[in-house]
Amino acid sequence: MISIKNANNSIKRTVPTLEPEAIAIRSSVGRILAEDIVADMDLPPFDRSMMDGFAVRAADLAGPHSTLKVVGESAAGRGWHHELSRGEAVRIMTGAPVPKGADAVIRVEDTSENDGSVVIGTVVKRGTSIVKRGSEVRSGRVLLSKGDLITPYNIATIAAFGYAELQVYKRPTISVISTGSEIVTIATTPKQDQIRNSNSVMIASMAAALNAKVEIRPHVMDDIANLKRAVGSASERSDMVVLTGGVSVGKYDLTKDAIIGLGGKIIFDKVRLKPGKPTVFAMLGNACVFGLPGNPVSAAVAFRLFVQAAIMRMQGAGSPLGSGGKALTNAELKAPTERDLYQLSRSEIDTKGRLSISPVQTRGSSDLASMRVADCLAVVPRGTRNQPGDIVDILWL
């Protein structure tokens, strides 16, 4: 049985990062950058007005009623490219370049214009309502790095510096295979001893949320020949195969036998994790193979810890383990002596404004409905116990 840390280290060592590819910026959200994003110009590229109003020389505004001569107009995209002299003002719009000689912009609300001159009812400091050239971003600065995730919030930065096309890592192709002779399709009404396949769609959705290209392959009964055929062909057509079921020690748990029978190399097959101990990680040809426990909660937790890390590593992510933090626990949490507990939990901000978590009520790792209210995992190291009010590590789901 290996520790979670060592399991993640072997994933790090084993899982290859895919090739970069060039894509259009429009379809880049969710992808991982395979190049640095470097500013090719200053932002703003010129001293820019923050207001509609008048560009002036602050020193010209002596008292509450200064009259200046309006000598021109600077609009966004069509500036006034002369130098402002003493006693002069230029009508200016938001986003327009501030003319040379001007050092402040008076908002239109504080002015009244008539007959070629403007009366200004205020005094201002130099620099008022002007964004200086390069004050936001200096040309040459690295703004995003290789390994960063592209989001709707950082994509404007990528666009502003001319990356109509950019280099990202390829999306891994993933085959999802459910196993188990009791499993029937979602659309079926289960007969005696049967249960519906909730794992495949769950695993496929988790992988798709990480931008993988996912295919749910036909379900496989607990039969070694069929299992080998299914795993073999899936490993040839995809970067990763994720199986559920058949990884424990029962007579019909055949996933590992199938991988070994196909010549695969088992990297680990038991992890100090509750739930999710029998998780298998193997390489078969060029494909990574994960065998997750059939119990839905175990499969979900093992996915979050290991498969997610592998998918993000394939895409070159700088932080493949995803985000976490610390929170106060509202209940006692106790890990077994041999394994770290990753407890499905729900977070909230308590009445004192602190991030706190409560373990979700569960009947065990088969209790899939308990997952529907969870938004994080609380981490309790093996052999330890947390009291209500203690601070624990969490991982966001």
Ligand code: AMP
């Ligand atoms: P196993 O890991 O094959 O021993 O399965 C453990 C438990 O998970 C059993 O109760 C299975 O019925 C259940 N299970 C296995 N596969 C699935 C699946 N695809 N969807 C829902 N439950 C499953």
Ligand code: MG
């Ligand atoms: Mg089974």
